[in-house]
Amino acid sequence: MDRIHQMQVLVAVAEEGGFSSAARRLSLSGPAITRAISSLEEDLNVQLFKRTTRQVRITEAGARYLEDVKRILSDITDAEETISGTAAAPKGHLVVTAPAMFGRLHVMPGIATFLKKFPDMTVDALLLDRIVDMLEEGVDVGVRIGRLPDSSIRARKVAEVRTVLVGSPDYLVAKGIPRSPKDLANHALIAARTGNFSPAWRFSAENREISVKVRPRLTATSNDAVIEAAVNGLGITRALSYQVGPAVADGRLKVVLEEWELPPIPVHIIHREDRTVPVKVRAFIDCLYDSLKNALD
The missing domain is CATH 1.10.10.10 (Winged helix-like DNA-binding domain superfamily/Winged helix DNA-binding domain)
Structure with a gap:
């Protein structure tokens, strides 16, 4: 047969x-x-x-x-x-994964551009705040924020993001601007119970990391919720720079303790470690890379 x-x-x-x-x-x-x-x-x-x-x-x-x-x-x-002679026009199906908020803000525009450019392609977008097993879940391309311990994937670094603390201008006027992490004990804190939730927030000082235990006044199960709470003046929250970028840009939030920030976190486009990369995967990665560079640079 x-x-x-x-x-x-x-x-x-x-x-x-x-x-x-x-x-x-x-x-x-x-x-x-x-x-x-x-x-x-x-x-x-x-x-x-x-x-x-x-x-x-x-x-x-x-x-x-x-x-x-x-x-x-x-x-x-x-x-x-x-x-x-049709290699320039990929067709077929792709499964793509990314963190939920990052995917909504930055990956979906790249997917839209790709689908408009290649009408014979279809895409399934998995926007999830957890690490996806690409082999087990049949994912072709992913965006991962953080270090990459998995050697079974190929990665293309596209940008870096920062871990920042933010509060609304009104809140900071009323409660004062913290000058060091220990000052957070005197502030209302807001924390997201996402995958990296921890009762301690880490900072960098003189090339070493320090950890400060925090007692949040408010916790929520999504980054969107805690950012909205901070915008509404309920306290200071910790987020990644892309998550609060629009609110910082238009003045609804202000970054504090910048000199205590941890080193930037890399953002990679990843795909499975195969001997050859399908045309549709190469075309999508190139399209998404250009889209993310324009959005995050």
């Missing part, structure tokens, strides 16, 4: 989560899908899917093989596009 056909069936079953839905996607009969997977498993001498009457789940070995299969099929597509 044609191995490329078997690979295409494998991808369809894995992505659709079942044989019947894969058959509809590929316009094939159910028995044809079953024969293709059974033949592939026999050739490889490995079980690719666990089948029950209620669900079909890919095995660990199948998941590893699936990644190689996707790369091979992508290589074939890229080769065909190159020889036919």
